[in-house]
Amino acid sequence: MLNVETRHAVHYEHAETMGTEDLRRHFLVSGLFKDGEINLVYSHYDRMTVGGALPAGGKVVLDVVDETRTATFLERREMGVVNIGDTGTVSAGGETWTLNNGDVLYLGKGSGAVTFEGDGRYYLASAPAHKEFPARLITVADCVEVKLGDPATSNKRTIRQFIHPLVMESCQLVLGYTTLEDGSVWNTMPCHRHDRRMEAYFYINMDPDARLVHLMGRPEHTRHLMIANEEGALSPPWSLHCGAGTGPYTFIWAMAGDNVDYTDMDHLKPGDLR
Numbered sequence: 001m002l003n004v005e006t007r008h009a010v011h012y013e014h015a016e017t018m019g020t021e022d023l024r025r026h027f028l029v030s031g032l033f034k035d036g037e038i039n040l041v042y043s044h045y046d047r048m049t050v051g052g053a054l055p056a057g058g059k060v061v062l063d064v065v066d067e068t069r070t071a072t073f074l075e076r077r078e079m080g081v082v083n084i085g086d087t088g089t090v091s092a093g094g095e096t097w098t099l100n101n102g103d104v105l106y107l108g109k110g111s112g113a114v115t116f117e118g119d120g121r122y123y124l125a126s127a128p129a130h131k132e133f134p135a136r137l138i139t140v141a142d143c144v145e146v147k148l149g150d151p152a153t154s155n156k157r158t159i160r161q162f163i164h165p166l167v168m169e170s171c172q173l174v175l176g177y178t179t180l181e182d183g184s185v186w187n188t189m190p191c192h193r194h195d196r197r198m199e200a201y202f203y204i205n206m207d208p209d210a211r212l213v214h215l216m217g218r219p220e221h222t223r224h225l226m227i228a229n230e231e232g233a234l235s236p237p238w239s240l241h242c243g244a245g246t247g248p249y250t251f252i253w254a255m256a257g258d259n260v261d262y263t264d265m266d267h268l269k270p271g272d273l274r
């Protein structure tokens with residue numbers, strides 16, 4: 001079963017008038033993983049679509065998505081698949097890849113229908129693509145690791161870059177995940193924004209009772225979302241994005257927009273935030 005929810009773009013002047021429920025309705029991503037289902041959130045920010053495919057030991061197929069009005073979802077799109085569950089397989093275009101926990105599969109424009117099988121929990125991030133690039137399985141051993149932060153500032157973390165120019169070529173998708181070290185709570189602090197690219201965060205490996213305060217908005221008018229395990233946030237181009245958790249966590253970040261330059265960020269100081 002396939003479910004697709006469309007999220008329209010929101011101007012920051014509108015976002016700044018919103019209360020808790022409206023902020024959650026527009027920016028929180030939730031309920032992606034349900035047995036035997038594929039659930040997608042089709043965002044109008046750079047047409048980034050995020051989702052979850054959960055075959056639950058069986059099989060689910062991502063093929064036609066009415067929202068794109070194309071013969072297959074990936075006819076004019078590329079997609080990253082992150083396995084956040086146990087080992088499973090993903091097949092497309094006559095090829096099958098085995099994904100262990102933490103592995104990332106890149107599927108390029110024109111990959112056709114995608115079949116998800118086994119015990120994997122597959123997080124999906126897809127953006128429009130102008131050019132075909134070959135499919136590639138990127139294991140944890142293949143990614144580029146960047147260590148940032150310090151225990152003294154509670155932000156020591158490892159950034160793992162998978163769909164990233166240092167690893168492979170893509171059209172606009174840039175994707176990886178960041179894991180906090182024990183005792184550190186802050187991701188992406190000091191924070192930043194990048195009007196050229198939207199970003200989607202998806203938080204995983206959290207205790208069910210833990211919560212994360214995800215900050216969003218313009219620096220001078222911040223808002224927050226309270227986030228639980230396997231929930232995410234759509235970060236519009238005008239918004240900063242960062243968060244602090246009440247326990248350990250990892251989050252998957254995915255971007256699409258005008259460039260694929262991970263380091264192209266407009267940095268903000270904690271003192272810039274209100």
Ligand SMILES: O=C(O)C(=O)C[C@H](O)C(=O)CO
Nearest residue numbers: 157159178187188189199253
């Ligand atoms: O912890 C961090 O810092 C990040 O992971 C930052 C994200 O990757 C990001 O926002 C990239 O633009």
Ligand SMILES: [Zn+2]
Nearest residue numbers: 192193199241
């Ligand atoms: Zn960012």
